[in-house]
Structures are given as structure tokens and as C-alpha cells.
Amino acid sequence: MKERVRRQILDFKPYAPGLTLEDIREKYGVEQVIKLASNENPLGVSPVVQKILGRKAAEAFRYPQNHSPRLCAALGGLLGVDPEMVVVGNGSDEIIDMLFRVVAEPGRDSVLCYEHCFSMYRMCAKLCGVDYREAPRAPGLNLPLDALAEAADENTALVIVTSPDNPTGLAATADELEKLARALPDGTLLVVDGAYAEFARPAEEYELAGRLADLENVVLLRTFSKAYGLAGLRLGYGVMPTWLASYLRRARIPFTVNLPAEAAGLAALEDTVFLNETLRVVFEGRDYLAGELAALGCEVTPSQSNFLMFKPPCDANELFEGLLRRGIIVRPLKSFGLPERIRVNVGTDRENKAFVAALKELL
Numbered sequence: 546m547k548e549r550v551r552r553q554i555l556d557f558k559p560y561a562p563g564l565t566l567e568d569i570r571e572k573y574g575v576e577q578v579i580k581l582a583s584n585e586n587p588l589g590v591s592p593v594v595q596k597i598l599g600r601k602a603a604e605a606f607r608y609p610q611n612h613s614p615r616l617c618a619a620l621g622g623l624l625g626v627d628p629e630m631v632v633v634g635n636g637s638d639e640i641i642d643m644l645f646r647v648v649a650e651p652g653r654d655s656v657l658c659y660e661h662c663f664s665m666y667r668m669c670a671k672l673c674g675v676d677y678r679e680a681p682r683a684p685g686l687n688l689p690l691d692a693l694a695e696a697a698d699e700n701t702a703l704v705i706v707t708s709p710d711n712p713t714g715l716a717a718t719a720d721e722l723e724k725l726a727r728a729l730p731d732g733t734l735l736v737v738d739g740a741y742a743e744f745a746r747p748a749e750e751y752e753l754a755g756r757l758a759d760l761e762n763v764v765l766l767r768t769f770s771k772a773y774g775l776a777g778l779r780l781g782y783g784v785m786p787t788w789l790a791s792y793l794r795r796a797r798i799p800f801t802v803n804l805p806a807e808a809a810g811l812a813a814l815e816d817t818v819f820l821n822e823t824l825r826v827v828f829e830g831r832d833y834l835a836g837e838l839a840a841l842g843c844e845v846t847p848s849q850s851n852f853l854m855f856k857p858p859c860d861a862n863e864l865f866e867g868l869l870r871r872g873i874i875v876r877p878l879k880s881f882g883l884p885e886r887i888r889v890n891v892g893t894d895r896e897n898k899a900f901v902a903a904l905k906e907l908l
Contacts, residue, residue, distance in 0.1 A: 553637035560664060563839050564874050575872035579899055582876040584711075584852050584890040586743070586774030587826050591819035594775070597812040597818030603806045609660050610722060612794055616802075616810050618734040620782055624754040626661060629787045632794060633810075635801040636699060637740060638767040642669050643763065643793045644783070645705060649675040654702035657663040661712070661881045663738070666705050670676050675702070686846065688711050692720055692810040701733045708751070709741040712888045714848025716745050719753045720884045726763050728873050734789075735765045741806075741850040742822070751849070754784060761786055771851060773813040773821055774809050827851045830891035852890035854878070859908065867907040873900055 564579045569726060614631040621628035632641045649656060651674035658666050659680045670677035680692040693704050706725070709716040717725075726735045737851035738751060746749040755762055764785040780802065783793075813819070834853055838845045844856040857864050865877040876888040888898065 553674055555670065557668075560668060560795070561880050564869075566874075569869060569874055572646060573599055573870055573872065575870075578872045578874065579892065579896045580874045581889045581892050581896065581900060582874040583776070584850070585770060585776055585849075586771060586823055587830065587890075587892045587896070588774065589818070591813055593816040593819065594809045594812045597808050598805055601808045604804055607804060609802060609807055610908045611798055611799050613802050613807045616807050617767060617782075619666075619811055619814050620784075624784060626754060626757060626784055630757070630784050630790055631782055632785065632790050633780070633782045633802050634797075635781075635805075635806075636770065636779040636846075637738070638665055638768055639784070639891060640736070640783035640793070641665055641736075641800060642672075644734075644736060645669040645675060645797050647791045647792050648789075648879045649673060649702040649783055654700050655698075655704045656705065657693060657697055657701050657712065658695065658705045661686065661701075661878075661883055662705075663707055663711050664880065686715070688715060688717050690725045692850050694725055694727045697729050697733055697884050699730050699732070701730065702731060703734050703736050705736045705738060707737075707738040708742070709745055709850040710850070711740070711850070712852075712854050712876070712878050712883065712886075713846050714741075714850040714854055715846065715853060716849035718750050718871060719756065722753055722763075723756055723760065726760050729762060734762050735760075736762055736766065740766065740768045741771055742767060743824065744851050745849040746828070757786075759847055763840045764789070769810055769813060772820060772889045773810075774819075774823070775809055775813060778803075778808050778809055826893070827891045830894065833888065833900070834891060834897055838904075843908065853889050854883075854886055854888050856886045857908070861885050864907055866901075868903055871903045871906075873903050874902075 566580055569578045616633050617631040618628045620631045655676035655678050656670045658676050660682050666789050680689045681687045681694050697704055722737055765781055766783050768781040835845050836857050842858040845855045861877055868875055878886045878888055
């Protein structure tokens with residue numbers, strides 16, 4: 546029966562998520578665990594959203610409205626685009642998967658990204674039987690936008706750029722992304738994965754949504770997992786040309802966004818107080834951590850996200866293990882092909898200081 550499994554699946558490497566609090570408590574016997582590995586919101590879930598979720602619990606027996614039109618309308622208003630351009634999904638990962646399956650032709654097309662990036666793109670390509678290619682990073686691990694433009698050809702279905710980038714935190718400006726979009730071959734889509742877009746400043750320098758009317762080959766991906774604190778509800782969306790959005794809606798299975806998640810998304814968009822406080826905590830914490838890491842001899846990459854990538858003045862894996870023994874989870878970047886570096890997301894003030902104190906002990 547194993548022969549019935551597609552050959553692409555036989556050696557398929559699954560996504561490797563960060564360690565959980567339960568993993569560390571069980572393995573190291575520590576009660577207090579600080580998780581700074583998955584780029585989650587340091588403030589948790591908005592109190593407004595928590596109240597809405599409580600009210601929606603009684604409606605869990607109902608089917609949601611397919612394609613979440615109310616949420617699409619709210620997102621269209623937020624970004625200044627036609628709601629028909631918005632496709633909401635079970636996390637932005639669903640939109641990535643749908644783009645591969647709807648746009649790229651197996652055995653003919655390729656998808657182009659760059660080295661040391663989010664593994665989801667490679668996984669989707671292999672699952673869909675589409676050739677996956679990577680351009681080398683620019684010096685300093687910068688985004689190789691020029692190299693992407695040069696590498697794309699008539700069979701390139703998608704060019705993917707994560708901005709702000711994971712794991713570096715570096716970002717491309719709207720001008721740079723527009724230049725790349727206009728340089729791509731006819732029929733090639735530029736997909737800009739903006740999971741961390743809310744953290745890039747100044748916002749007007751990095752926001753591309755207002756230019757989509759003049760860019761027929763650009764797709765923006767966004768998520769509620771980071772700035773809005775809804776990672777556990779799996780809610781994301783894509784903004785794309787209306788013709789493409791129509792095809793994604795036709796091809797997707799129904800009701801992928803559940804009713805509580807949609808309600809939480811609507812409430813989160815209205816709770817600007819929570820969003821602004823999240824941004825304040827992240828920006829202040831990011832500056833604090835960058836300064837402390839540099840003072841300890843770490844090589845810190847400037848970040849436009851809610852995390853920092855750094856190269857410690859010692860073996861990164863040993864440092865990672867030492868932090869685990871102290872109940873602090875960060876993300877070693879071996880799986881990204883960067884074994885000498887670590888990624889740490891901004892936590893609360895208490896969590897940030899505990900991380901720095903543990904780092905000082907270890908270094």
C-alpha cells in the first residue's frame with residue numbers, strides 16, 4: 546500500500562515548529578518557562594477579543610458564512626482596497642498553499658525565493674510537484690531583489706519575498722518591491738509575505754497596499770497571528786487582483802475560517818488600543834534587546850519585525866541549550882541554514898530582562 550503514496554511525500558520533511566512550554570517543563574523540570582521563539586504577541590490576546598470569543602462560544606454549532614465577507618469588507622476598508630481583492634484563510638499559510646495550487650502548473654512552472662527563508666514555500670512547492678528555486682542572499686543576508694529579477698523567467702509562476710524577512714528582520718521598501726514587480730516577466734506574480742508588516746516603520750515607506758491598483762501582478766499576504774495576537778485561531782489573508790481572488794475562492798474547500806476566528810478578527814481590527822500598545826511594547830523592547838545584545842558582544846541584525854536575529858560570541862547551539870536549562874526558549878536557526886545564529890522575539894519587559902540576565906550568566 547505504501548506504493549500508493551505520491552513519490553514527493555516519501556521523503557517529505559515536515560515543518561519543524563518551535564518548542565512549546567510543555568516540552569521544556571517536561572524535559573528540564575522547570576516550572577517557569579519564558580517563550581521567545583515563535584514571534585508571538587508579548588501581550589497575549591486583546592481583552593476585547595476575549596469577550597467576543599466568550600459570546601461566540603454558544604454559536605459554535607453554526608456554520609460560518611463562507612469566504613468571511615464581513616471580514617473581507619473590514620480588511621478592504623483598512624487597507625483602502627476593493628473587498629473583492631481580499632481572500633481570508635485559515636492562517637496565511639492556507640493562502641500560500643492555495644496560490645501554489647491555483648497558479649503553478651506541476652511539471653512546467655517554478656517558484657522562486659531566496660536562501661535562508663521560511664520553509665513553508667519549499668514545502669508547498671514539493672507537495673504540489675512544482676520546481677522550487679532559491680537565489681543567493683545579498684551580502685549581509687540582505688534581500689536579493691535584483692537577483693530575483695534576474696533569475697525569473699517565462700516559467701516562473703511565483704516570486705516570493707518575505708518582508709519584513711524571517712529570520713533576519715530585514716525589510717524591503719514599497720519602492721523596492723514595486724521596482725521588482727515591474728521587472729518580472731509577464732505572467733509572473735510577486736508574492737510579498739508581510740506576516741510582520743505592522744512592525745515596519747515608517748509605515749508609509751513600507752506599505753504596498755495603496756499601490757496595488759497599478760500593480761496587476763502583486764499579492765500581499767498578512768496574518769492576525771503576530772501584531773493582533775491570534776496565532777492559536779489561525780487567521781490570515783491575501784490581497785490580490787480580483788481575477789485571482791475569484792479563482793482562489795472557487796478552488797478552496799468551504800468554511801476554512803471558523804466562526805470564532807472571524808469574530809475575533811473583526812474585533813481585533815477595531816481594538817486599536819491593543820494594537821498600539823503592542824507596537825509600543827515591541828518597539829521599546831526591540832531597542833532594549835538590541836542594545837543589550839550588542840553590549841554582550843553579539844552581532845545583531847537591524848530588525849523591522851518583532852524579533853531580532855543575532856550571532857553570539859560563542860557556539861549558538863550551546864547557548865540555546867543553556868537558555869533552555871534556565872527555562873527560556875529562543876529559536877536556533879540551524880533549520881534556516883544559519884547554525885551560528887539565534888532568533889529571539891520581543892517579550893514583556895520582565896521576560897526581556899530575564900532573557901538578558903540569563904544571557905549574561907552564560908556568556
